[in-house]
Amino acid sequence: MWIKIDVIDLEANIIYLPTTIAKTITEVAFVCFGKKKVLTQVQVMEDAAVTDVHSFNNPMTIKISKELANELLIVESLIYQLVADKGNIVIGPVIALLLGNRSHLYNPYYMKKYSDRLGVYSKFGGLIYGFSCKGVDWDNNVVYGLYYDNEKSQWRYGKFPFPSVIYRRNFHVSERLIKKLIDVTDGRLFNSTRFTKYELYKFVEKNKFLSNYLIPTELSVNESVIKNFLKEYKKVILKPIDLSRGRGICVIEEKQKGYKVLDYRNTEYLEKYLDDDDALEIFLKPNRSFFEKYLVQKHLELAMIDGSCFDVRVVMQKDSNKVWICTGIECRVAKKDSLITNISRGGYALPLSVALTKAFPDESNQKLLMQQLDNLCKKFCNHMDQMGEHFAEFGLDVAVDINKNLWLIEANVLPSFKGFKGMDYNNYLNIRYTPLIYAVSLTEFYESVSLESDKEE
Structure with missing residues (x-):
């Protein structure tokens, strides 16, 4: 159910719920918010309107005591979901973006770069915040960072519980701390590691099918x-x-x-x-x-577009069903007289169909090559899941040679999407949304995104 929280001035740990919810819960239950868990008295809100009609835009108001709010580190102004089952009441979701170590740079202005990811906030609500490991108080299980205020479309400073899920956005963090965060979230920190090009090569080489695509x-x-x-x-x-x-x-x-x-x-x-x-x-x-x-x-003899080499960037992400899907494909064409296809080095982006038509003007059937590309990328992602790490996002760079053979160049755990932004802004936004939707699917509130996904299909 969708809820808004009203904090009342009481010194005991008490939560007041509508009759329809309270009657399914024991008189004393654990209230969970992120990784905070507090034993709490459950009481009925006598004045609550009994209704099953609630939504993000029309949430049901519940009341909690000031003492409970302080222990849970609740941000009162947000819209949440509530899931209740006998002795447990879960409020959330609570999801965090793990930033790097430059905590002095992380301010509301800096965090605006993440705001477009929250365009789907109304699907799941809850507390979404960014933090640095330097902002973690391990002794008191408290995290200092910035949370997203959806009503104001602003990022604000705050003090929070450890999150249920962490979306890793930076690799300048010690592996010792990453291990602690993985333990705290019960393995729900994704993009848990990155690898060198050679480490990737040696791991992929073990797969008989994929080894055929290695240079x-x-x-x-x-x-x-x-x-x-x-x-x-x-x-x-x-x-x-x-x-x-x-x-x-x-x-x-x-x-x-x-x-x-x-x-x-x-x-x-x-x-x-x-x-x-x-x-x-x-x-x-x-x-x-x-x-x-x-x-x-x-060095490969790559197919060319107007005398410039190109490669294919395929974005693979896990969706709300925890399945690898392709959320975007772009072809990156190098600037004239360059072998570097990256957009940041002067390259430009084209849709795959346009690029293949330009590269192979005498070939009308592109379907087979696209099927091979899709098969290669899905098999790669499923193989990477066997590494023992938690991945949910890859930017795969694939080369096409003059004979239309595909070659796996590299895989980026935190890919950039500059080409998509200029080529198809709606697709760019969908790529930006997907990791947060996946993060919610790892929580008790998975239905709020999985049902939406089923509706779209």
Whole structure:
């Protein structure tokens, strides 16, 4: 049931419920709000109108004592849901966004970047807040952060209980603290870890089906590894194992005489020619970073759009039924004379159908390629669920070569959606909403989002 809370000035732990609810509850019950749980007297609201008609816009008012509100850390002004069963009364949902460690930056203005995610707030209501681990008082089980005030469309400072579910939005947090938060939420912290490109490669390699979509890759531990790859594949790409958005990339191609190098490690890429093997060695030796946290990979001959390479970004998310679905596909086309497709590096986005038509103008049937892409992405996500972590969102980067073969480039746990925002704003919003809907599905209030999902289908 949808409720609004009226806090009354009483010094005992008491909750007043309408007769229709109170008669199903024991006289003393636990009231739960997030991970707070308080033993409370249950009494009947004699003046309450007996009605089963209630909604987000027309909630039923219940009363709780000031002492109970303080113990639970209730934010009085919000619209909640209430689920009751014998000795337990749950008010919520209580969901948190885990931010990074720069708590001095997290203010109402900063949090506006998350406001568009709350466009579906009326589906579930409750307390949605953002916090940093620096704002956690572990001794008193209290979290300081900013909550979303739906009525004012503003973020406000507050003090809260530990949430029922955490949507991890930053990876600059120690694994020790993440483990504590996973324990506190009984495993309901999602996007629980991220991985390097090579860790992903080695895990996916274990799957017979998925291994067919992997680009030959090895850790770049010394010059010999790079030279051997050049000897076998003629053109290789060097990538940092733990960076994204095309940062740190270098391409080396064996020519009839010497080598051609395209260096994207700085803002402006450098193109240089090396006369022979000695010149290659001279280029590699001072660049020690190539042998520390880099991998070397066969360079693919990608399909082109108007002379520019492109790749496909597929957004996979878990829905209210906890099932992996594709919520968005865009093709990212590199700017002229660049191999970097990222929007932040000058690329632009196209719908998949438009991109495939431009890349393969003589081919009319795109359906098979799209089916292969969908199958690949779903099998990837189901395989990742076997890692023992809690994932609910991936941005998969898939390459299409000149022969229309698909190749899995990488997977981002916290993908960006810049291309979608400009290409299809409604789809962009749907992508932004889905993780919170999934978060609610992990709580006692799952029906409020699952029923809506069934209605849409």
